[in-house]
Amino acid sequence: MNPLYIGFPAFLTGSIISYAIREYMMGKLSAEQIGAISLAQRRYRLRLLLTCGVLTIFVLAMRMITGGGLGRPAFYAFLASLVVVYVWFNVRTYKAAVNLLSNSHRRLLLAALAAGFAGFAALVASMAAT
Structure with a gap:
């Protein structure tokens, strides 16, 4: 499976x-809430x-140090x-925003986080399958 496909x-x-979804949600918030x-x-x-870097x-x-021997397990650990x-x-950013949002905005933020994670998980799964 090629991750590019x-x-x-x-x-x-x-x-x-x-x-x-986030832009739709931000359009319904006040400037104070967004800030x-x-x-x-x-x-x-x-x-x-910083952590990803x-x-x-x-x-x-x-x-580079170990060559190919530990490269694959290191990649999976990565x-x-x-x-x-x-x-x-995602959990920390949701918790930071949850106190400032109404219930409808919380659902929109949760849907945005879920959609982003679904795409990220598909990328990671395709990279692991190569």
């Missing part, structure tokens, strides 16, 4: 759907970027840790 289009589709949500989620976005550098270093980090990020 199945995983990448699924990831793009999930990301676009998630973005569309409060953005500020509450700022530290989690930074941690996500460190994981990528670690796997590339493992691949994919598993990316899923854990992505789920952690």
Whole structure:
């Protein structure tokens, strides 16, 4: 299974759907709510970027140092840790925003997070199957 044929289009589709739902939700919020949500989620976005960057550098270093012997298990560990980090990020950003949103907005945010995760999971699964 080639990730470019199945995983990448699924990831793009999930990301676009998630973005569309978020934009629809943001159109219904006030400027104060949007600002409060953005500020509450700022530290989690930074941690996500740093963690994914460190994981990528670690796997590339493992691949170059050990050759092919530990490359495949390191790649699987990398994919598993990316899923854990992505789920952690979504849970933390949802918890940061849940106090500021009404029930209908919470459902929209949860739908956006689920659509994004579905695309991400399809990409990771196709990468693991190669």
